[in-house]
Amino acid sequence: MKHIAHRTCRGFTLMEILGVMAIIILLIGLLIPAVLAVKRHAVRTRARHEVQGLKEAWLSCQLKQHAFPPSITMMDSNAVAILRDANPQGIPYLDFRSGTPFYCDPWGIPGTTVGVYRVALDEDNDNQVKVGPFTLSASVAVWSAGPDRIDFTSDDVASWK
DSSP states (O other), X not given: OOOOXXXXXXXXXXXXXXXXXXXXXXXXXXXXXXHHHHHXXXXXXXXXXXXXXXXXXXXXXXXHHSSOOTTOOBOXXXXXXXXXXXXXXXXXXXXXXXXXXXXXXXXXOTTSSTTBOEEEEOTTSSXXXXXXXXXESSSEEEEEOTTTTOTTSTTOEETTO
16 A cells, blocks of 8 residues: 655645735725825925914014005015015015925915915004905914815915914
């Protein structure tokens, strides 16, 4: 009688491999929304900091110049030039990214007016600014239309909120 040697094969079965892959896919599926939420929060935080920085820059400009420049409604090239260059001491009121003609929010398109921060300045020194449908008791208001790019919706980032 011949003795037949049985070889045992060590390794993973197809079911074990598929089970591990399913667990990995499930974990990735749970992780992606959390990472995206953190990214959205970081972008909103950046916008909040930029709004506050712009507000402080305009207040500094008004303090040094004793008045706000007329007809500023957005952070276009004219407003950027005022805050970058029009300081008698030669110190900019706010640092800007070099080469940008507009100061865009994080959702804007650089080099265009899409997503440019909006500004309302108290030009008549009555400590009130008109911001769309609102009248605020402030000398400066700065805001971003947010990711939907529509003013005065719930996703706006504003200096008065």
